[in-house]
Amino acid sequence: MTANIDIDSSMFFSKEYADNPYPTLKLLRDHRPVYYNDLMKQWMVTRYEDVMNIFADTENFSASPNGDHIGAVFGSTLMEFDGEEHRKLRGVVAPEFVGMKLQSLLPIVQRNSMALIEKFTMKQASLIAEKAALKGEIDIVDDFATRLPLNVILDVLDLPQEAHEMFHGWYPAMMNGISGGPELRIAGQRANAEYHAYLDPLIKQRSLNPGDDLLSRLSVTEVDGKRMTPAEIKSFASLILVAGAETTDKAIANLWYQLLAHPDQWQAVQQDPELLDRAFTEMMRIHGPAGAQTRKAINDVTLHGVTIQAGDYVHLSLYGANRDERVFKDPDTFNLFRDDLYFSKELRSGYFRDGTAGHLGFGLGPHFCVGYQLARAETVIGTKLLMEVVKNPRFKPGTNPKPIAIRLEPWHLQLEFDAGLSLREP
Numbered sequence: 001m002t003a004n005i006d007i008d009s010s011m012f013f014s015k016e017y018a019d020n021p022y023p024t025l026k027l028l029r030d031h032r033p034v035y036y037n038d039l040m041k042q043w044m045v046t047r048y049e050d051v052m053n054i055f056a057d058t059e060n061f062s063a064s065p066n067g068d069h070i071g072a073v074f075g076s077t078l079m080e081f082d083g084e085e086h087r088k089l090r091g092v093v094a095p096e097f098v099g100m101k102l103q104s105l106l107p108i109v110q111r112n113s114m115a116l117i118e119k120f121t122m123k124q125a126s127l128i129a130e131k132a133a134l135k136g137e138i139d140i141v142d143d144f145a146t147r148l149p150l151n152v153i154l155d156v157l158d159l160p161q162e163a164h165e166m167f168h169g170w171y172p173a174m175m176n177g178i179s180g181g182p183e184l185r186i187a188g189q190r191a192n193a194e195y196h197a198y199l200d201p202l203i204k205q206r207s208l209n210p211g212d213d214l215l216s217r218l219s220v221t222e223v224d225g226k227r228m229t230p231a232e233i234k235s236f237a238s239l240i241l242v243a244g245a246e247t248t249d250k251a252i253a254n255l256w257y258q259l260l261a262h263p264d265q266w267q268a269v270q271q272d273p274e275l276l277d278r279a280f281t282e283m284m285r286i287h288g289p290a291g292a293q294t295r296k297a298i299n300d301v302t303l304h305g306v307t308i309q310a311g312d313y314v315h316l317s318l319y320g321a322n323r324d325e326r327v328f329k330d331p332d333t334f335n336l337f338r339d340d341l342y343f344s345k346e347l348r349s350g351y352f353r354d355g356t357a358g359h360l361g362f363g364l365g366p367h368f369c370v371g372y373q374l375a376r377a378e379t380v381i382g383t384k385l386l387m388e389v390v391k392n393p394r395f396k397p398g399t400n401p402k403p404i405a406i407r408l409e410p411w412h413l414q415l416e417f418d419a420g421l422s423l424r425e426p
Contacts, residue, residue: 005031009039018406021291022332025320034306042294042313043306046320048327048357050303052350054295054316055364061295061314138390140256140413141249148382149248152374153241158213159202167241170195174238175246195241196234203230214240248375250289251280253413254403255379258283258334260393260415261401265336273387276380278336278343281359284322285341286334287403288361291319318360327357393417 177188
């Protein structure tokens with residue numbers, strides 16, 4: 001490690017870093033793998049092995065910092081608890097999003113995908129009929145990616161689809177409130193309060209007359225003889241709204257960007273749509289929806305000659321770790337055929353038994369994302385169905401296509417495609 005490399009912490013607040021953090025993260029990996037950001041007041045850890053080990057080290061690192069930003073908007077959630085408290089809360093919600101429970105959600109994902117795609121198909125057919133245009137257009141972000149996951153969540157919670165626009169206003173405000181400044185934090189808290197007020201009578205009703213929806217199950221399920229409190233249910237409902245919608249919509253749009261930015265990869269999934277599972281995994285590695293997670297040191301820990309003191313905050317860079325050339329060959333290249341990435345079911349432990357590394361986009365260990373299978377299903381199924389309509393897509397001329405940036409700013413991915421094609425029945 002070359003400790004005398006001069007790094008100005010203000011660079012992490014620049015537009016250049018927000019648009020492309022990877023050159024700076026490589027500089028940190030190579031020369032300052034444990035770097036103290038004096039403006040953010042936290043250590044930045046950027047190498048794969050170090051990030052993986054800290055995720056796994058629950059004796060020395062706590063997930064409690066999630067309560068500082070997520071909890072400030074949503075209230076207390078399972079993401080900020082450690083040990084036994086976390087185990088009990090996760091025991092209520094995790095079975096709903098993995099394994100056999102997911103099978104009941106797949107038709108919901110497919111139905112919502114179909115409804116949205118049929119809408120675009122009819123829209124383009126109308127345009128052609130009116131001779132207003134011969135080419136189709138779609139904003140993958142606004143017209144599809146932000147719509148599909150929210151529709152699915154409304155169905156999962158058994159909430160009316162007519163409430164879509166109201167929820168579509170709430171969840172971006174809540175997400176921005178987590179990572180934004182004071183004004184965005186207040187707006188996020190206001191949106192969360194409105195959402196909770198909407199849920200209050202539903203929770204009371206479903207705790208007495210439960211159905212087969214997730215909100216009912218959260219209202220009546222017991223772990224160690226205790227039910228979740230209404231406050232815990234509402235906080236988790238906030239978490240699933242933002243994590244399930246915000247994370248997945250970025251995954252969908254980022255996948256489309258990566259595929260279209262690499263025509264050979266796009267051609268491969270066109271010829272074999274089953275490759276979309278591999279493409280999703282590589283997208284989560286090269287530029288997933290979340291750039292970092294935060295932990296708090298419980299004890300003093302020395303790493304690369306630097307002592308992280310008890311009470312210090314540690315920024316685990318997922319973006320940095322997932323492009324660590326010590327683990328992945330040619331890490332800045334999107335390649336769904338690479339042989340150094342584990343492409344099967346997501347790993348919670350970093351490495352598969354044959355030594356192949358998994359991506360860290362969903363975190364690792366006890367706080368591994370409970371919705372990872374749902375996010376993959378929505379992204380892959382939605383993309384498969386959309387590809388049947390969006391034939392010969394290309395970035396719209398005059399636009400600036402790019403993956404989602406770190407900073408909070410409007411994001412669009414506008415495409416042109418050959419219109420007039422119908423969607424065949426799945």
